[in-house]
Amino acid sequence: DYTGVRAEIDRGLGAAVDAADDLLDQIAAVNREITLAEPGVGEAASLRDQRDLLIDQLSQYMEVDVIEHESGSVDVLVNSIPVLLAGNSRGVSLDIKTVDGEVEVRVRVKEDGTHLTVNSGQIGGLLRQRDDSTVGPSITALDDLATQLIHQVNKVHAQGQGLIGFESVKGAYLMNDSSANLNSTDADLPFRTENGSFFIHLTHQDTGQRTSYRIDVDGDAMSADDLINEINVAVGVPNVTASLTFDRAFQLDADAGYEMTFSDDTSGVLSALGINTFFTGEGAADIDVNERLRDNPALLALGGNHVPGSNDTAVAIAGLQDVPVDELGGVSLRSFWQNSVNEMAVKGKAASAAAESASLVRESLGAQIQSVSGVSLDEESINLLMYQRQFQAAARFITVIDEALQILISLA
Numbered sequence: 511d512y513t514g515v516r517a518e519i520d521r522g523l524g525a526a527v528d529a530a531d532d533l534l535d536q537i538a539a540v541n542r543e544i545t546l547a548e549p550g551v552g553e554a555a556s557l558r559d560q561r562d563l564l565i566d567q568l569s570q571y572m573e574v575d576v577i578e579h580e581s582g583s584v585d586v587l588v589n590s591i592p593v594l595l596a597g598n599s600r601g602v603s604l605d606i607k608t609v610d611g612e613v614e615v616r617v618r619v620k621e622d623g624t625h626l627t628v629n630s631g632q633i634g635g636l637l638r639q640r641d642d643s644t645v646g647p648s649i650t651a652l653d654d655l656a657t658q659l660i661h662q663v664n665k666v667h668a669q670g671q672g673l674i675g676f677e678s679v680k681g682a683y684l685m686n687d688s689s690a691n692l693n694s695t696d697a698d699l700p701f702r703t704e705n706g707s708f709f710i711h712l713t714h715q716d717t718g719q720r721t722s723y724r725i726d727v728d729g730d731a732m733s734a735d736d737l738i739n740e741i742n743v744a745v746g747v748p749n750v751t752a753s754l755t756f757d758r759a760f761q762l763d764a765d766a767g768y769e770m771t772f773s774d775d776t777s778g779v780l781s782a783l784g785i786n787t788f789f790t791g792e793g794a795a796d797i798d799v800n801e802r803l804r805d806n807p808a809l810l811a812l813g814g815n816h817v818p819g820s821n822d823t824a825v826a827i828a829g830l831q832d833v834p835v836d837e838l839g840g841v842s843l844r845s846f847w848q849n850s851v852n853e854m855a856v857k858g859k860a861a862s863a864a865a866e867s868a869s870l871v872r873e874s875l876g877a878q879i880q881s882v883s884g885v886s887l888d889e890e891s892i893n894l895l896m897y898q899r900q901f902q903a904a905a906r907f908i909t910v911i912d913e914a915l916q917i918l919i920s921l922a
Contacts, residue, residue, distance in 0.1 A: 512797075518607070519640045521613060526633045527604040527617060528569040533587065534599040536650035537564045537820070541583040542597035548582040560584075572617075572631040589627050593619060602626065615640070644857055649794070651850040658837055658846075661701050662830050664787040667782035668772060672813030672822030675713055676767030681760035682784025682800060685734055689752055692737075692782065693729040699782050700792040703729025706776030710747055710762075711816070713769050723747045727777040728886045734760055760785065771816065786811060788827075823896070 519561030540561040547554035565586070568574055575587040579596065586594035593600050601620030606613065617626040617633060626633045639645055683699055690696035692703045705728045713720045723745055727737065734754065741752040741762075749765040761784040764770050772786050780786055788811075791797040803810050831844040838846045 516613075516640060517644050518611070518648065519636050523615060523633065523636045523640070524604050526571050526636065527602055528570060530633065531602045531620065533564055533568045533571070534594050534601060536586075537561060537568065537586065538594055538597050538599040540564065541594075544582040545597065550835060554582070557777070562769060566844075570631055572626075572628045572633050579750045589629075591619065591624055591626060593626070605641055610696045618626055644854070644861070648850070648854060651846075653794040654838065655843065655847055655850070656790060656797045657700075658835050659843060660789040660791060660793075660797055661781060661837075662833070663844070664701075664784075664789055665775070665778050665782040666823060666826045666830065667788040668786045668812050669708075669775045669814070669901075669902070670786075670826075671771045671773070671813050671816055674806075674807040676762070676764070676809070677769055678763045679761070679770065679785055679802075680755060682787055682790040683782070685754075685758045685760070688734040688758055691730055691733055692779065697804045701778065701782045703727060703732075703779045703782045704777050705729070706778070707773035708780055709773045709842075710741070710750060711771045711773065711846060712747065712749060712764065713771065715767050715769055721748075729777065729779065729782070734783075756791070759783075773815070774840075824839060 513827075540557055544554050544557045544561065547557060561584070565574065565576060565584075570890070572588055574593075575590075575617050577585045577587070579585070581596070583596040584594075585596065593602055600622075603618055603620040605616045605618045605623075608614070612671070615638075617628050619626060622840050628637060651729055686698035687694075688698040692699060707724050707726045710723045710725060711720055712723070717854060725737070725740055725745060725747075726823075727740075732740075738752040738754070741747050749768045750770060751763045751765075753763070755761050762770060762785070770779055773782070784790065787800055788803065789797055790800050804810065812824040813820035814826075833841045834842055835846070841849065
């Protein structure tokens with residue numbers, strides 16, 4: 511569940527940014543204490559140690575640059591943008607907003623909303639995993655696959671026939687503007703319509719007599735209103751009425767005693783409008799099986815060419831997994847998904863190796879820091895023993911001198 515993983519990352523980002531903001535407040539407070547404690551004479555060593563520890567903790571969340579002033583206070587910058595100036599924390603916050611249906615997150619300076627580019631630390635790592643490295647590309651790949659699965663299957667299914675025809679069929683996709691060309695952004699249909707045609711077959715339910723009507727389509731020059739006119743007037747398909755529903759879906763209705771089937775759609779308009787389709791939806795977030803098929807499986811278009819017992823459409827749909835798809839870079843649905851899974855596995859292994867390497871580097875640097883600034887119990891024990899021996903020697907020397915003086919005094 512990539513969406514769940516992204517939501518978990520977002521929660522982690524929120525917690526990390528809040529922690530960084532709290533650390534900035536603490537560093538600002540210590541800055542003020544240092545300024546008061548160091549009026550130009552000496553250093554507040556314990557306060558400086560406390561601040562260094564806080565800055566070290568902050569650097570685990572994001573990369574920081576520290577500039578110290580003569581007053582003893584420091585400024586903290588993230589990619590040249592100040593987030594703390596002396597005793598004033600400008601704060602950091604996580605900005606979450608939805609753009610074109612996608613949830614975007616950005617780290618910003620709380621004081622003025624300046625966008626912060628965080629490339630490292632816990633926050634930087636989570637941002638990369640969310641958008642650039644793992645989860646974001648995986649969601650995009652899955653969505654691309656789902657979109658083309660919907661489109662390719664629907665294009666084939668729309669040309670097939672089930673055990674029964676349609677007395678009425680409503681398109682699965684809603685138009686924004688029925689007067690706009692089908693391929694225009696104003697029409698807002700999810701899939702393109704090519705220059706081609708399709709057939710409406712009208713069958714009398716009592717006699718079984720079937721009559722076929724060819725409908726020519728050009729998605730760049732024809733609107734839904736034009737298509738309705740083509741069916742109702744120009745071609746004048748009898749006993750069939752094309753119309754728009756109140757919510758601007760395309761609809762075909764047959765007169766009583768007739769049923770409709772479709773075939774040979776070289777334009778893709780049936781799939782674009784959602785007529786006789788297997789799937790509904792536009793991508794991974796909303797892909798679903800057409801409700802009409804769930805309610806009446808006899809409408810499932812498994813056959814072709816109106817041949818009783820045919821499974822031509824079912825075979826064609828099954829073969830789509832290995833058919834190259836231009837929208838996927840010329841690879842098939844199967845290959846695209848396999849490539850995505852393999853890429854994820856490689857990224858996972860690389861991330862694991864990078865984490866292990868970073869852990870070793872951190873341990874090594876920590877050991878070097880401790881060797882310079884840390885306290886060795888063995889070394890301190892030796893020094894303590896040496897000082898104790900020196901004290902004992904000095905005490906013995908004083909005792910000898912005192913005894914000598916006493917002897918001299920008694921002789922006098």
